[in-house]
Amino acid sequence: MSVGASWYLTLAAVLFTIGATGLLIRRNVLVMFMCVELMLNAANLTFVTFARSLNDIAGQTAVFFVLVVAAAEVVVGLGIIVSIYRRRPGATADDVHGLRG
């Protein structure tokens, strides 16, 4: 049994759904953050899959961009999260709603 492109795509879809669901239902900021990473990498997986099956290097290039942006995002995001935990230990995402209208 060969592992075709559809397997990878299915895996990516499953990963994306897990990430999206996690983002929507979890309250822990760190977990939500990991879910975002999960969604990003699910997208990366699709890119790579299509790059390989269509024999087009552009998909892999896009993955590099996503990785770079994700790395930058991690730096900023973790910085914010750390500073939140420093001010109020054990805070959930719902506790931080100072910017409501």
Add this chain to the structure above:
Amino acid sequence: MLRSVFLIPLLPLAGFVILLATGRRLGNPRAGWLATLMVAASFVVTIVVFVGLFRLPVTGRSYTQTWFTWISAGHLHVDMGLLVDPLSMTMAAFVTGVSALIHLYSIGYMEHDEDFSKFFVYLNLFVAAMLLLVLADNFLLLFLGWEGVGVCSYFLIGFWFERDSAASAAKKAVIFNRIGDAAFLVALFLIYERTGSLEYHTVFARLGSLGQPSLVAIGLLLFAGAVGKSAQIPLYPWLADAMEGPTPVSALIHAATMVTAGVYLMCRISPILFRAPDAGHVIAVIGAVTALLGATIACAQNDIKKILAYSTISQLGYMFFAAGIGAYDAAIFLMLTHAFYKALLFLGAGSVIHAMNDDQDVKTMGALARFMPITAVTFLIGWLSIGGVPPFSGFWSKGDVLLNGFASNPALWVVGAVTAVLTAYYLGRAYLLVFRGEQRWVEARVPGDGHGHDGYHPHDPSWVMSAPLVVLGVLSVLGGLINLPVHGSLDFLDRWLSPVFGSRLFQHHWSVGGEWTFALIDAALAVLGVGLSITLWGKTSERPAVEPTFLRRAWYIDWAYDRFIARPSTEVAIETSSVVEAEVIDGAVNGVAGLVRSTGRQLRKVQTGYVRNYALGLTAGLVLVLAYVLTRVS
């Protein structure tokens, strides 16, 4: 010599700048002397340039001095340039000369005024603007001077702006002028659109390619501008109200500057009017009718300055009549002599008003000749001159107008002749009521106590005020010498101006007998008017029969303006401010604000601050977009 022409407008302008900066420190009377010196120096320069121009051969008497390019935009090119030709120099000479005398007089007249130096600031600017107007070599620069004169008249008429009447008279002058100025501007647009230039020589050279409608339109629009500036029907009422200014201002506006600008403009555009005879007819008719109207109103006024104001309107009517029929020489001749005797009459009136503690009602005066001999004699000269009694200057200049008027249009000549009788009559009435007859005022018991409440102590003014009177008196007597009709070699002014007007000039050549006949008729008309005034007003000061109310109320024209234009527009303004402004406009503005605020109040509920809500929103949006794309693709 010609090159010093730039000094003519710049000297009064320099006076204006210096006085603006240091006027208060110079104080009274040095500020006045500085202003007078500047204008007098300008007069001297004018004479120098005049002589320089005179030395040139007759055909080459035109010189343009360009300072710099004023406007250069696309095809529009306007220079800051001065034009020296016989017409502009004649104007400049009498403007500076008469203005210098009026400046001198003002030093005495305004000596008790708190804003002494400010008065001369305006006066100098006024003269500078008028000189720019006269010397400009293109229509736009002329318009600059034109507007400068207008704004200075506003400042000066409203000089005593604490008085409501002065403030509103100033506004009235500006508004009436503005109507004419709008027409003037349209004329400028039309000239530029048709000829591609605003410079006199270029415009006049290209007139040949213009159709009759354009020419008539340009001529009449420029005339409409002149109607506003020179107070002709229907835009004349401001001039009577302009009497609210100090008397030297009235003299300046009426004699030397401002109102003569319109006549000058008509003479300057003679090539246009020559090609548009229809416009000329309109000008002549309006001029003649204005002359008669002004004279009739002047017959029944009691305010000495109002009499003179309506007299100016009437005399300007004569000038437009002359310009309309193409007798530009006659118009300029009358303008010159009018400048002398009208300045004289106004300054005389100023002396009388000064002596009577600012009282202007001729009915409360009388018998002043005994107390103010110099003023009385000069005023008498002014009267006889404007009345056209030979051999005073008015006789020659008015005779010139009427002579050409008869040759061109006998019907208008009749109007002019009736006006001539009335002119001699109403100023006779003014003279007799002020200087002769019985004394209708109380003499101060203590000599020298003229400013108390127990009576008046009239006296001739100091020499700074008397000297201009005497000079102007002499000029009024001898002014006719510059253009005598009797012999072909004595018409200096006609020959001097001939290169400007050339063949466009309407000048009927009568036989010697014809000229004598008209001279006799003119003299008879003048004597008739003089006799009439002496018979009617020599003894008594009350004759209601010849002062009907409709004349005293100026044919109810002021009233009609007020009733049918001013008051309805005021009502409309009040209505719009209370209804349209408060409810419609404010309502729209407040409504928009309220709408935005309530929308915002609803929308702020969306901004919960919970990340999960935002994430849900994002996801929902994503699902929607995906659904849309998928349905479209399939």
